[in-house]
Amino acid sequence: MSGPRYHRTRAQDQRLVGFECTDCGWVAYPDERRTCKSCGAAPAEFEEVALATRGEIQTFVVQQYLPDDIETPQPVAVVDLPQVDGEGEAARVYGLLTESSLEEIDVGTEVDARFREMFADGTRPVNSFKFSVPRADKAGDGGDGE
Amino acid sequence: MNDAYVVGAGMIDFGEHYDQSFDDLLESAYLALLDDVDHGIDPQADIDAAWYGTIDIAGEGSSGASVAHATGLFEKPITRVENACATGSDAFRNASLAVRAGAADVALVIGAEKMLDDTAGLIGSAALERLWRGRGVTMPAYFGMRATRHMDQYDTTREQIAQVSVKNHENGTKYPHAHQQFECSVKDVTESPTVSYPLNLYDCCPVTDGACAVLVANEDRAREFTDDPIRHAGFGLSSDSFQRGGDAALTNFPASRHASRAAYEMAGIAPGDVDVAEVHDCFSITELVTYEDLGFCEEGQGGQFVEEGRSALDGDTPVNPSGGLLSKGHPIGATGVAQVAEIYEQLRGEAGDVQVDDPQVGLQHNIGIGRNATGAVSCVNVLQRP
Numbered sequence: 001m002s003g004p005r006y007h008r009t010r011a012q013d014q015r016l017v018g019f020e021c022t023d024c025g026w027v028a029y030p031d032e033r034r035t036c037k038s039c040g041a042a043p044a045e046f047e048e049v050a051l052a053t054r055g056e057i058q059t060f061v062v063q064q065y066l067p068d069d070i071e072t073p074q075p076v077a078v079v080d081l082p083q084v085d086g087e088g089e090a091a092r093v094y095g096l097l098t099e100s101s102l103e104e105i106d107v108g109t110e111v112d113a114r115f116r117e118m119f120a121d122g123t124r125p126v127n128s129f130k131f132s133v134p135r136a137d138k139a140g141d142g143g144d145g146e
Numbered sequence: 147m148n149d150a151y152v153v154g155a156g157m158i159d160f161g162e163h164y165d166q167s168f169d170d171l172l173e174s175a176y177l178a179l180l181d182d183v184d185h186g187i188d189p190q191a192d193i194d195a196a197w198y199g200t201i202d203i204a205g206e207g208s209s210g211a212s213v214a215h216a217t218g219l220f221e222k223p224i225t226r227v228e229n230a231c232a233t234g235s236d237a238f239r240n241a242s243l244a245v246r247a248g249a250a251d252v253a254l255v256i257g258a259e260k261m262l263d264d265t266a267g268l269i270g271s272a273a274l275e276r277l278w279r280g281r282g283v284t285m286p287a288y289f290g291m292r293a294t295r296h297m298d299q300y301d302t303t304r305e306q307i308a309q310v311s312v313k314n315h316e317n318g319t320k321y322p323h324a325h326q327q328f329e330c331s332v333k334d335v336t337e338s339p340t341v342s343y344p345l346n347l348y349d350c351c352p353v354t355d356g357a358c359a360v361l362v363a364n365e366d367r368a369r370e371f372t373d374d375p376i377r378h379a380g381f382g383l384s385s386d387s388f389q390r391g392g393d394a395a396l397t398n399f400p401a402s403r404h405a406s407r408a409a410y411e412m413a414g415i416a417p418g419d420v421d422v423a424e425v426h427d428c429f430s431i432t433e434l435v436t437y438e439d440l441g442f443c444e445e446g447q448g449g450q451f452v453e454e455g456r457s458a459l460d461g462d463t464p465v466n467p468s469g470g471l472l473s474k475g476h477p478i479g480a481t482g483v484a485q486v487a488e489i490y491e492q493l494r495g496e497a498g499d500v501q502v503d504d505p506q507v508g509l510q511h512n513i514g515i516g517r518n519a520t521g522a523v524s525c526v527n528v529l530q531r532p
Binding site: 037038058059060061062063064065066073076078092094102106107108 | 298
């Protein structure tokens with residue numbers, strides 16, 4: 001565990017804030033940098049944009065073979081999170097899936113971002129976003145509860 | 147600029163070499179090369195410089211001095227090249243560049259890797275703690291992402307992906323240096339243990355030690371070493387962001403497209419001119435996507451390409467006659483150098499049981515991965531009978 005690495009992206013890890021390149025419109029998440037990782041603008045100008053909590057799975061895998069201290073099966077997806085105002089490009093993010101059965105997951109599945117404990121830094125929990133199939137959409141579930 | 151020619155190649159059997167040190171691997175590949183040069187070589191007098199490819203996972207061979215020590219090539223400029231999984235092919239490219247520029251008349255390219263000394267390191271490099279990447283995302287996951295999306299977008303079947311592995315394992319049984327020499331069926335692949343859905347164990351290359359060396363000479367010197375030199379006709383190297391546009395290409399690797407187009411242009415050929423290819427098949431899906439990236443078929447047609455046998459030994463574009471990384475193994479620093487050596491053998495008609503029919507143009511391709519699922523580096527070399 002790297003404390004400094006965690007602290008460097010703390011604000012973005014705990015809020016769904018992306019950074020839109022004013023040259024090409026690509027949305028960086030979680031990093032805000034000084035050059036654009038899509039169009040190569042240098043220096044680039046970024047505008048802070050709020051990201052929606054619901055996005056769509058673009059592709060995924062289910063990891064089975066991992067170090068012993070990681071729970072398996074471990075689904076991981078590339079998720080496009082649109083901007084809250086519905087304008088501009090979505091942010092494309094890597095995320096772990098949680099609270100979802102493997103049968104529910106496919107390309108095109110909608111998922112919600114949920115703030116969860118990722119792992120511990122010593123005794124302190126480190127939190128960020130995981131993704132899950134919306135609760136209200138699940139059969140037999142009483143609703144989203146939020 | 148001068149032309150550059152491959153005039154010799156030597157490789158060791160890829161496999162598990164716990165009993166051999168890094169020095170042993172380098173020595174063996176080097177001695178095999180000296181033995182391979184048709185007209186012989188006086189290495190101290192003839193070799194002007196060396197380029198050395200390794201990631202140095204084992205932590206034993208970090209600098210050019212490792213090659214000087216292992217070969218006895220003292221007082222010569224030796225440069226280590228590291229460029230992800232394209233390390234070996236980029237070392238070859240750099241040696242060729244020096245020969246073309248006239249900075250060296252004869253250059254040694256040598257690549258080596260001991261992958262089995264520290265497998266925990268490989269898994270550990272899966273970045274357990276980066277929040278934004280997802281915990282423990284491994285190489286099979288990065289490439290598996292392409293497989294899931296390719297199946298969804300192009301109706302590629304799981305069986306077509308598995309056929310890449312079936313083909314390469316069959317080829318590997320005929321190639322003496324391959325690490326894992328067994329045949330398998332589509333069912334064997336799809337029913338082998340799941341590593342990262344949709345990829346199973348037989349979709350993944352083994353963890354392998356290996357070393358390989360090739361000799362590059364300019365046009366004036368080449369025929370001193372052999373009557374049958376092979377011309378390095380073109381190359382391309384492309385570097386991408388670790389997450390270009392958030393990994394925009396979910397079904398392909400843009401770096402491979404850029405690198406191959408540059409290599410084709412330099413060599414003055416088109417994809418259809420390639421008679422034999424050794425490409426990066428770290429996972430079965432990687433080769434399937436690479437058919438498309440290299441222009442051997444249209445985008446989305448990779449599954450049909452392998453299913454129709456077009457990449458088989460007797461197909462119109464044989465791919466990975468050596469068994470590829472899937473069968474032969476992937477000792478990173480040696481991988482690209484070995485692919486160059488294999489194409490050299492093919493173009494000279496010396497590939498034994500995996501020889502394809504009278505090839506004139508051969509292609510070698512590596513893709514390297516970065517911190518995210520994009521192929522962040524790609525190197526392509528085109529070799530040609532003069």
